[in-house]
Amino acid sequence: MAKRSQPVLHRLSLAESMTVLVIVGGPLIAKGIMVRRPLVVRLLQSTGLEGGAVALLQRLRRRYGPGPVMLRLPGREQAVLLSPDDVRRVLAETPEPFETDSDEKHATLAHFEPEGSLISRGRDRVARRALNDQALESGCPIHSMAPHFREIIDQEIAALLSGPDDLSWGRFKDSWFRIVRRCLFGDAAADDRDLVAMLIRLRSAGNWSFLHPKRRVLRARFLSHVAAYLHAAPPGTLGAGLARRATTRSAAESQVGQWLFAFDAAGIATFRALALIVADAGITARARNDTAPGYPFLRACLLESVRLWPTTPAILRQSARPAAWNGSTMAEGTGILIHVPFLHRDDERLPFSHRFAPDVWLRGEADAWPLIPFSGGPGECPAKNLVLLLASNLMAALLTRNICLPPGGKLDINDLPETFDHFSLTLRHQAQSPLVAQRCS
Template identity: 70%
Template sequence: MTNTLPSELVRLTAVETALVLAVVGGPLLAKGVMVRRPWVVGVLHATGLERYAVALLQRQRRRYGDGPVMMRLPGREQAVLLSPDHVRRVLAETPEPFETDSSEKHATLTHFEPKGSLISRGTARAERRALNDRALESNRPIHSLAPQFHNIIAEEIAALLQMSSETGELGWGAFKDHWFRIARRCLFGDHAADDQALTDMLIRLRSAANWAFLHLKRRTLRARFLSRVAAYLHVPAPGTLAERLAAHATRRAAAEDQVGQWLFAFDAAGIATFRALAVLASTDRFMERARGDAVPEMPFLRASLLESVRLWPTTPAILRQSDRATDWNGNVMRKDTGVLIHTPFLHRDDERLPFAHRFAPDAWLDGEPTVWPLIPFSAGPGECPAKNLVLLLASNTLAAMLDRHRFALPPSRRIDPDQLPATLDQFSLVLRVRLAN
């Protein structure tokens, strides 16, 4: 029997709440919100456990309709969205009344970017978001620094493939190292290429952030990290994102905190790129289309990257928090309610999406898909400002890798592009590499 209160939304029972926390939240927390834990990702890949979260939310939708459904948690209420229209509303009405600065997000991101735009409010958030948009040129598909970025990618990928061709193999570790060299050079200049210490500091801070409220802030390490970023911004190298950022920075915009978010996001972008490469390598028809992609837009490669993030969201939970009571068809969602948008549910909902588990890059080639919501980079005013930059850098990286080399999956790691797993473990994935004929 549905448990409701007058003028309030459907409230899940204690058992249902526990199931959602365990089946939906458990895998997200176990594999790491800020830094992925390789062994957990491997277990999830082998068992397919993440598919049960989608099935559970489908069951809740069949029972309760569009929702939202409410969970009572210690100290707060949490809404789970089940309707595409409700997702559209919350994302469109960001940041007011649905703030990006949720309690959970604040607890994690303050570990390394206490003044990041995602956990800011009011005029400070507006100023910090505007700084991101200007430096990243978020409204342009091709950044004005694209020629410089193209040269950096060509150099780094050439070095990576020379090394990989000698062994005939390419694993995640080698790819990640060169991907972060690309990131540091694009951000700060060639002199930052070997600054692995900066990346390592951020990983240590993000590892603490995995525990959110439960881990003490590593304030000294955070200060060292932000100071190191600020030093790069103080005298920025020409033709870099740091130069663009410094040109528009103000004191309240806290430029170094915004870079902390960018470096964090580069990790997710690298994962999505390597996974896209693996799926492209799964069949000759995708590989040939990728190799013949049109430049400079590279529509097929961009679509392949969007599919990679759709299938395996690097941000599996989009969080918002209401800053006032809101009306939902005559029912009330209270102030300070947390709102959860579970992106795997939206992207892998096979009751609504005909290509839910299939690699379907063509869905993106004619603009945004007609089936709402597919939101690999979120949407609305809170959409990731680096979306176009990520697609530019990642598509150029894939193009450089495929220019003169071919990749294949080993027999033990075959991927069926028509029935893809709920989790793809990139940590243990090793691709075979050879020169193209």
């Protein structure tokens, strides 16, 4: 009798499925999908619990092979990808047959961007994604407005560095969002903290996805506020470029909701990247000497920050129709989870998994695994190059000062934790001097 081959889509037991939900999904939900919860982030860093998700998925891969594992859930088909080849396929075949508009993502993002491109389908998605690509110049490493953006960054960083020597997350975030608002809407929006505050409240509701009712009045006020800024956006801003290209179908206000959400994550990644850079004297020297066009080393440092601590730890897709899978069939409506920390911190496959290794981005090694800090394929973040541009210019401006960890601050770039509590991080800055030590005294 011929030996029966192992199924490609292996269905886990109920106990295994519950273990995956608790160990893989639990930390992601607890710390906040849309808005991070500081106390939970601090707890996860101190306990190292997020490393358990990677270890569990490694065990499942050893037990069942590289094919996707199917969770045993009531009323829902859910696949968890374990193979880089499967990840590449799903990302490459987005949005057909693997849609970005999964049920869970729609319920979450609709709290603040009801017509965002990520939760749209068909002709609506095509129009909205095209608007994003055009306004953000997603295919261009250097945005056409880069010189103006650098002027804004230099002005805001000069103001930041004129303040106290301590550089906390709160002070950094305020400066970052002044830069973002000026790049989006012009100088009139520089001090408009209410815009971000409204979005935070909507995203906080989004943390609960299906379970929290929509704050429809607040959402309408937020989108109306964005629309007013777009209408008045001066030339030379991202908002003006967006408004000029917008149509009724493209729903420009919802796209800006996603941009502001994404820029929050970008600020977190930039602040962490700064900490990584100043944790090692050799890295600091390379960063300060990065004068090549586009700051390639600083960009690599930002990419590495997002690899180590993905700001989007779960990439979700959903099959729009039955999809053939090496002799098996994935049913229509199946949810697909790509657990990004598993790809990025898999120490069974990646020798640099837990260390700061920006050179993997400069040598092209990152593409082979794959490493996907900004997702990939047709669903890749359209703001990737813009974020890298703004972050690298900002870090270059800050590194004209001696940015350093405070006394007692410690970050071992060769053994980095699975969670980084940026809320508790405070850097220090002072004028550069050849006599200044790496760590401020």
